[in-house]
Amino acid sequence: MSGGTYLVVDVGTTKVCALVGELKGSEQWVTGIGVVPSSGLKKGTIVNLEEATSSIKQAIEKALSQAKQTPQVVLASIAGSHVKTWAGMGVVVLKNREVTPEDVDEVIQAAQSIDLPQDQMILHVIPQEFVVDNLRGIQQPIGMSGVRLEAHVQLITAQRSQVQNLLRCFENLGIEVSAVLYQGLASAEAVLTPEEKDLGVLIIDLGGGTTDFAVIQEDVLKYVGTIPVGGENLTNDLAIGLRTTKTEAERIKIEKGVCLRELVEEQEEVEVPGVGARPSRRISRRVLAEILELRMREILELIDQNVSKNVDKSLLTGGAVLTGGSALLPGLIYLTDQILDLPTRIGYPVKLKGLGEEINHPQFATAVGMLVYAFQNYPIEETKKSKGKGFLQKLKDFIKGF
Numbered sequence: 001m002s003g004g005t006y007l008v009v010d011v012g013t014t015k016v017c018a019l020v021g022e023l024k025g026s027e028q029w030v031t032g033i034g035v036v037p038s039s040g041l042k043k044g045t046i047v048n049l050e051e052a053t054s055s056i057k058q059a060i061e062k063a064l065s066q067a068k069q070t071p072q073v074v075l076a077s078i079a080g081s082h083v084k085t086w087a088g089m090g091v092v093v094l095k096n097r098e099v100t101p102e103d104v105d106e107v108i109q110a111a112q113s114i115d116l117p118q119d120q121m122i123l124h125v126i127p128q129e130f131v132v133d134n135l136r137g138i139q140q141p142i143g144m145s146g147v148r149l150e151a152h153v154q155l156i157t158a159q160r161s162q163v164q165n166l167l168r169c170f171e172n173l174g175i176e177v178s179a180v181l182y183q184g185l186a187s188a189e190a191v192l193t194p195e196e197k198d199l200g201v202l203i204i205d206l207g208g209g210t211t212d213f214a215v216i217q218e219d220v221l222k223y224v225g226t227i228p229v230g231g232e233n234l235t236n237d238l239a240i241g242l243r244t245t246k247t248e249a250e251r252i253k254i255e256k257g258v259c260l261r262e263l264v265e266e267q268e269e270v271e272v273p274g275v276g277a278r279p280s281r282r283i284s285r286r287v288l289a290e291i292l293e294l295r296m297r298e299i300l301e302l303i304d305q306n307v308s309k310n311v312d313k314s315l316l317t318g319g320a321v322l323t324g325g326s327a328l329l330p331g332l333i334y335l336t337d338q339i340l341d342l343p344t345r346i347g348y349p350v351k352l353k354g355l356g357e358e359i360n361h362p363q364f365a366t367a368v369g370m371l372v373y374a375f376q377n378y379p380i381e382e383t384k385k386s387k388g389k390g391f392l393q394k395l396k397d398f399i400k401g402f
Contacts, residue, residue, distance in 0.1 A: 005021070005022050005380075006073045007060065008077075009059065009060060009075070009076050010183070010367040011055075012077075012079070012183075012208055012209070013038060013042065013044055013209025013230065014209065014232060016035070016036055016055045016058070017033075017059060017359075017364060017366075018056075018063040018367075019063060019370070020067035020069060020071060022069065023380075028353065028372065028375050029353045030352045030354045030356050030359065030371065032068075034058070034059040034060060034064075034066075038052075038208075039051035039055045040052035040053075041209065042209060044079040044080030044183075044226070045082070045162060046166060049172075052165075053169040053172045056169050073374055073378045073380060074178050075177070075178060075181050076170060076180050076181070077181050078123070078158055078162065078163060078182060078183065079183040079212055080210055082159035083157070083184075084120065084156075085154055085156055085224050086154070088114045088152070089152050090109070090111030090113070090151045091110065091148060091149070091151075092106050092110065093148060094132075094146050095147065096145065098142075098144065098145050099144050101142055103141075103149055104130075104149075107130075107149050107150070108151050111152070112153070116157060119160050119161065120157040122156070123158050124181075124182060125153050125154075126153060126156065127151060127152075127220070128152045128153060130152075132145075132146040132150075133146040133148055156182050158182070163180055178378060183205060183207070183366045185221065185369075186365075186366045187203060187365045188203045188369065189369035189370075190323075190349040190350055190368040190369030190372060191203065191348065191362075191369070195318065196318035197217075198217075199217070199317045200216070200218075200317050200318050201215070201216055201316060202215055202303075202340070203320075204303060204323070204336070205323050208230050209228070210228055211227045211229060211299055211303070211324075212224070212225070213307070217315055225310075227303065227306075229298070229302070231324075234295050235253055236249070237291050237292070238253055238288070241287070241291045242283065242288070242291075244275060252288065253329075258285070258289045258292065259289065259292040259296040259329045260289060260334055261293055263330060264285045265285075266284070268284065270284075289331075293335070297339065300335065300336055301339060313342075319344055320342040320343070321344070321345055322346055323348075324363060325363035327346050327363075333345070333346065349364055349368035352372075
């Protein structure tokens with residue numbers, strides 16, 4: 001593996017997380033972290049370009065000030081219900097010869113030629129299997145002989161305007177983005193074991209504005225989906241149900257939240273600050289649990305309906321893995337196990353060297369996964385390293401005039 005410096009920016013509804021990473025030999029290091037509250041996004045969608053740009057700038061600035069390095073590769077994340085999956089199939093005629101790397105490229109390109117809606121653009125092309133003549137289930141066809149090569153792929157697409165708005169935020173900072181990565185794919189990269197990927201697993205990423213989920217089996221991504229409901233909805237429900245501010249509702253959710261009423265003793269109480277000059281009140285913690293359980297049940301039931309309709313759930317012998325900011329809610333493992341009928345665990349991101357300990361939390365799974373993905377898929381050559389020299393200066397110039 002070659003060296004070089006990478007910058008990944010997870011642009012979420014509630015937070016923007018920027019990580020700077022470096023390959024030192026075969027070791028993956030985190031050398032800079034920047035996390036700031038997110039502005040200008042709603043349910044994974046940019047609704048205010050200036051505010052979103054400002055949040056991204058602050059996160060990048062923090063991460064680069066720690067790393068003191070110039071990145072050559074920059075990845076940004078995207079999520080939202082506009083992200084879709086499509087099946088594609090391509091064919092190349094071999095005429096009784098061996099399959100070459102060029103044939104594989106050509107057949108994958110052919111598999112992308114499907115009739116997509118005008119407003120969708122392709123983010124990822126995930127090969128599912130290759131078929132040489134009538135032999136199915138081939139993962140690597142190069143060197144095999146035959147008359148006909150066929151490729152079956154999954155295409156992950158996003159709304160073109162959403163991708164363009166995201167890239168515009170980085171362009172405003174003078175930053176060229178190497179790739180836009182779907183958040184659910186990145187989270188899977190960070191928290192799943194090789195055994196789970198092989199057996200068949202459902203990963204659920206509970207973000208602030210959306211909940212992304214993906215099915216991976218035989219080490220191949222089979223299906224992805226997004227529900228426009230997330231941790232923000234839990235907070236809003238609490239604010240309304242407890243008649244308090246969103247700030248206090250968020251604090252209560254983190255400190256006292258539980259999404260299974262059976263876990264709460266009858267006599268347990270929670271102090272809820274009033275709004276404005278109104279006095280605080282004490283309420284049963286079971287009321288809190290009932291509000292959170294209702295919303296989490298809704299999220300999990302929507303996932304179950306979606307997955308059951310598109311995937312054979314009996315093949316998910318690796319179970320379910322929960323990650324994202326709300327994954328640590330007490331009672332959630334049991335609730336997921338019960339509703340999805342899958343053995344469930346919490347997904348902590350893979351540990352990287354350097355500042356990796358600081359981000360060993362499910363809420364950073366997407367950012368860590370993006371960095372791992374960048375290390376694996378974007379090798380940096382010496383020529384590319386020299387291209388990044390103006391990056392810091394551009395950013396500094398922009399920040400001065402912001």
